[in-house]
Each structure stands twice: as structure tokens, then as C-alpha cells.
Amino acid sequence: MTAKRLLLLLSVVVAAMGVxxxxxxxxxxxxxxxxxxxxxxxxxxxxxxxxxGHVPAAAPxxxxxxxxxxxxxxxxxxxxxxxxFQKIQQCLTLESDKEIVDNQEVKVTxxxxxxxIQLLQHKADEPTLRLxxxxxxxxxGRTRMDRFQLLSYAVDHYVDGSLSVYILAGPNGxxxxxxxxxxxxxxxxxxxxxxxxxxxxxxxxxxDALLFSPLGHHELGKTQTSAELYxxxxxxxxxxxxxxxxxxxxxxxxxxxxxxDLNGQQKSxxxxxxxxxxxxxxxxxxxxx
Numbered sequence: 001m002t003a004k005r006l007l008l009l010l011s012v013v014v015a016a017m018g019v020x021x022x023x024x025x026x027x028x029x030x031x032x033x034x035x036x037x038x039x040x041x042x043x044x045x046x047x048x049x050x051x052x053g054h055v056p057a058a059a060p061x062x063x064x065x066x067x068x069x070x071x072x073x074x075x076x077x078x079x080x081x082x083x084x085f086q087k088i089q090q091c092l093t094l095e096s097d098k099e100i101v102d103n104q105e106v107k108v109t110x111x112x113x114x115x116x117i118q119l120l121q122h123k124a125d126e127p128t129l130r131l132x133x134x135x136x137x138x139x140x141g142r143t144r145m146d147r148f149q150l151l152s153y154a155v156d157h158y159v160d161g162s163l164s165v166y167i168l169a170g171p172n173g174x175x176x177x178x179x180x181x182x183x184x185x186x187x188x189x190x191x192x193x194x195x196x197x198x199x200x201x202x203x204x205x206x207x208d209a210l211l212f213s214p215l216g217h218h219e220l221g222k223t224q225t226s227a228e229l230y231x232x233x234x235x236x237x238x239x240x241x242x243x244x245x246x247x248x249x250x251x252x253x254x255x256x257x258x259x260x261d262l263n264g265q266q267k268s269x270x271x272x273x274x275x276x277x278x279x280x281x282x283x284x285x286x287x288x289x
Contacts, residue, residue, distance in 0.1 A: 066134075074150065081153045084150050085148070088139065094129070161208055231271075236249050
């Protein structure tokens with residue numbers, strides 16, 4: 001995976017947060033706030049940012065192609081299913097707001113207490129809106145209701161960024177249920193399943209899950225310990241290092257902040273856990289010939 005691929009992964013996660021949480025995310029010391037994630041920009045990341053340009057909110061449709069055709073074409077394809085879900089979300093946003101954000105850029109700035117990751121959103125111009133209206137015109141009530149099946153299918157098949165969208169959307173898109181449905185067995189079951197999915201992906205070393213994990217746990221109502229956060233931060237650096245030319249994500253000062261209250265055994269256990277995550281990631285990589 002190249003540095004550009006890493007930036008795209010990071011952008012997908014940030015874009016998902018931008019949809020549900022706003023556009024500015026700031027990594028802070030542990031005593032202030034559990035960070036969504038932080039990033040250590042370097043020349044390769046900056047070059048990748050310039051090369052990547054932006055990450056669309058959804059894969060573009062050919063002119064004149066209806067959303068219903070895209071949904072049919074997505075059958076059996078997890079990545080197309082995720083793109084179709086995102087396009088349906090665009091249709092619904094256009095219907096309610098009369099405008100959409102059609103591309104987003106990630107700007108990373110170094111701060112005294114961490115890294116600020118800013119999502120810059122650009123509104124679609126009229127020609128783009130006209131094509132989208134054409135594509136969305138045939139959106140049926142059934143497709144609206146079933147769109148989260150597309151998202152779930154993408155999550156089931158480990159499509160990059162899909163789990164963060166799934167968690168931040170809430171049960172079938174109902175974010176209020178996460179806050180107000182503590183006594184609802186269906187919500188409790190969904191939360192438990194989402195947490196299981198997140199922790200499984202973290203244990204397997206999926207980069208998007210590792211980057212999203214602190215915010216994901218927070219959204220799902222689970223408070224991570226300093227030892228758990230320290231282990232995951234170490235794992236992020238171990239996984240991202242080979243991906244990003246041996247440059248890491250989390251600066252040492254941030255790692256020290258998580259580790260300051262840990263004893264020697266806890267630090268040793270965290271390092272062992274980070275190594276297990278790294279080895280799980282490494283085992284999933286294709287063998288170079």
C-alpha cells in the first residue's frame with residue numbers, strides 16, 4: 001500500500017466524520033479528549049495529498065445513469081455497494097438541502113498539542129447538480145429504505161472506510177437511537193455487533209479501523225483505558241510505518257501522554273498487543289515475488 005493509498009484511507013475516514021460530526025478534528029492530550037486520530041504529515045504525505053487531490057463523497061455516475069441502475073450494478077460487489085450507498089445519501093441530501101458537497105480535501109496542520117486535520121468541503125456547481133438530479137430522479141422508496149443493506153454488505157466485506165460510516169450513521173441511520181435507546185434491545189444488539197466488528201478489525205490490523213478506533217469506541221459508548229489506547233497508538237505506528245516509508249503517524253509526545261500513568265508491566269503488555277496487531281496486518285499482505 002502506497003502513501004497515496006494511506007492518504008485515501010485517512011481521507012475516507014475523515015470524510016465519514018465530516019458527514020456526521022462536522023469538519024474540524026483536533027488531536028489533544030488524553031486528559032483533554034480522546035482523539036479521533038492524529039496524523040504526522042511529511043513530504044511524502046504532502047505529495048500524496050497533492051496527487052490525490054480530493055476524495056469524492058461517492059463514486060461518480062456516468063451522465064444519464066440512474067441511481068437504480070447503479071444499485072442493480074452493485075449486486076455482489078462490496079465496493080460498488082458502498083459507492084451506491086454513498087450516492088443514495090447524496091440524493092437524499094440534495095432532496096433536503098438543495099445542494100451537496102461533491103468533493104473534499106484533507107488539510108493537516110501541526111499544532112502545539114497534536115495535529116489538526118481539517119476537512120475542506122466544496123459545494124457542487126450547477127452542471128454537477130443537474131446531472132445528479134437526473135440520476136436521482138428515479139430513486140424509489142424501496143431503495144431508500146434498503147440502502148443500509150448496501151452499507152452492511154460493504155462492512156461485511158471489509159471495504160475501506162465503510163465501518164466508520166456504519167458506526168457514525170447509527171442503527172439504520174438513526175444516530176439518536178445510540179444516545180436515547182439504551183433500553184432498546186435492538187439498539188443494544190446493534191451496538192454490541194458494531195463494537196465486535198470494530199475490535200475484530202483493529203485486532204487484524206486494518207488501517208482504517210485502527211485510525212478510527214478511539215472515536216468509534218466513544219460513539220459506541222465504550223471508554224478505552226490508557227493502556228488500550230497506548231497499545232492501539234503503538235500498533236498504528238507499526239502498521240503505518242511500512243505503508244508510509246517508515247514514517248509514523250503518532251508523535252512520541254502523544255505516545256508519552258498515553259503511557260505516563262502506566263506501569264512497566266502495562267507498557268510491556270501494550271507493546272506485545274501492538275506487535276500482535278502488526279503481525280496480523282503483515283500476514284494479510286500479499287507475498288512479494
